[in-house]
Amino acid sequence: MTEPAKPDVAATPAPVKKHARDGKSSATIYDIAKVAGVNPSTVSRALSKPGRVSAKTQKLIEDAAAELHYQVNPFARALPTGRTSTFGLIVADITNPTFFDIIRGAGATATARDYTLVLADSAESAVTELTTARRMMATVDGLILASPRMDDDDIRALARDKPVVVINREVDGVPCVVPDVNKGISEAVRSLAANGHKKVAYVAGPSQSWMSTQRWDGVRSACEWSRLEAVRLESSKPTVDGGRQSAREVLASGATAVLTYNDLLAIGLMQELQAAGLMVPDQISIVGFDDIFGADFTTPPLTTVRSPLGECGSGAATILLDHLAGTGGETPETLRVETELVLRGSSGRLIAAK
Amino acid sequence: MTEPAKPDVAATPAPVKKHARDGKSSATIYDIAKVAGVNPSTVSRALSKPGRVSAKTQKLIEDAAAELHYQVNPFARALPTGRTSTFGLIVADITNPTFFDIIRGAGATATARDYTLVLADSAESAVTELTTARRMMATVDGLILASPRMDDDDIRALARDKPVVVINREVDGVPCVVPDVNKGISEAVRSLAANGHKKVAYVAGPSQSWMSTQRWDGVRSACEWSRLEAVRLESSKPTVDGGRQSAREVLASGATAVLTYNDLLAIGLMQELQAAGLMVPDQISIVGFDDIFGADFTTPPLTTVRSPLGECGSGAATILLDHLAGTGGETPETLRVETELVLRGSSGRLIAAK
DNA sequence: CAATTTTTGGCAACCGGTTGACAAGCGGCA
DNA sequence: TGCCGCTTGTCAACCGGTTGCCAAAAATTG
Structure with missing residues (x-):
């Protein structure tokens, strides 16, 4: 059946070396x-x-x-038309669970609209990211950049070529999908204030991360509002390990509550603090960001400011696809999604006399 | 008409009839x-x-x-040659962390060899999986199926068309990458026996899962070897929730140690048992499979039989790429990777008088 | 230095669709 | 009945590479 025995002219001992x-x-x-x-x-x-x-x-x-x-044959179709029915998604790190839901959301929307998703990982490097993006541009109709590390200008340059949507960052002139951190953060800070905390630390993420800055700004202003002292600390990398390493600094800061750039940092930090004998949340409260998979596996389960990541992914895909369909006006609008506090056990009333 | 008035070069009767x-x-x-x-x-x-x-x-x-x-232009190249420098990876569920490392491993290998990875999710459905696979076949040079749910015959049919590699399942005539569970399981069971356990329960995964059967077989024979009693229980679905639901059955079984089809089940089970007041591991030991992200976030951290998932992903990609390169002989070999016990806090000496 | 072999580059025919231009078919209307 | 305009289908020229075949050029050899 797969054999070309159909128009078999002769019993040729045809050296069909070329398989396939x-x-x-x-x-x-x-x-x-x-x-x-x-x-x-x-x-x-x-x-x-x-x-x-x-x-x-x-x-x-x-x-x-x-x-x-x-x-x-998609290739034969793509050749004259230029349309490929494919779009790319570039994430900083495939293993970072923050992106899982984004990938899933974008993937679901893609298949629902008969598009194919091509995934790539930039290994947290701005140059790899740009290279990957450039390479992808040749084969896709549009691109979604999740938490991109490259320059605004590079992003705009890409966007000039084909539709681009950015997630977790705001870039002028390019449609973006960003969680609006304020609601979630103010809920978190109000909760901390109500529990007797006076000094709050923020453990920041990568310096190029637009989102880290947003979160710090949010924390600072929410603290101002609630009359709490806010202090910013740096981290080496936004991972569990990075969280562990920041424990010393956190202790030294004298803060009794910590918000971290993301859940991974929060988890690492909590592990290290607990290992040092501190009680969470009695002596120190910890709040993460994103509500990633596994955030509720910890003891106590992690309080976190949830971003609707899946919604970000599907929202970005929708914007992109609308653009490609000619719908979605030329408005490079920013889609804002709400964040909310997920109150779990890692934050609470301050008990220690310290 | 489909052309928007973007290049609004006035009403130029420009003889630019050609491509816009x-x-x-x-x-x-x-x-x-x-x-x-x-x-x-x-x-x-x-x-x-x-x-x-x-x-x-x-x-x-x-x-x-x-x-x-x-x-x-990849399309222009693909048209006459049929080669696309792309391969597909289909996973049962993008949100299942088991696949994260597989995706990452395959992705890394792909880019290292100048291939592009196209990812798809079958939503745990055999028919979606087959449809997706068929659709992908048109655009890729080869396919990797991670924990496929479809029939062996369907897989072989696909493999007749283009190179296919299967992960976490053995299919005759198709190259496969499977963790060899025996080493890890026997380590786990020996450890349980040494800690005074006499009866071990296995909470199974989906009935179509080849791997679940493998693991049960491994558990049973290891228990025989160590002269322990082994009992098999079913689960509704291989998730944290499914694990919670299986807690009652586990208690009813009278086993003092449990191995579960995967870490998600183990985590859910542990949560539920702890909620019911049991001490882990003093009263009951729990061992998962895979060592997924987050397995060490729990309290106590989860003991688990680790499969080198990343290695599976990159191994599968390597086999596929070798095949495509004409290297890798026509040997549909099975690549076996070792599993090992990761001893953490959720298993240990049985203390309760029961 | 001529004859022969080996390189090297050019021509043209694809791969499988898409699309503008155009002609034939057809009913409507005066 | 004849003219018109609209629908429907055909022709042929692409899109951007790849590749078999052949001739010209260069290298090797006698």
């Missing part, structure tokens, strides 16, 4: 045209432009296509 | 040929077949290409 795609793959529009008794271009029109051919012919062609199990 | 999008995109081999003063086909050869043109011409062409920032 001889007798197999899908029919072409030419085959359909032959079966349906029309011209190939008519087939092409029937299959892409609805209403361009008569209902009769349409049916004829569709039947033939179904019979032959026709599937368009 | 000429202003930008990349140079073609024809441009290079013109600059270098050679024939397009020579350019093509210089750029793909090394050693087919003289060093002099080669240099000339490369310079021209660099100057024009040439990038091959």
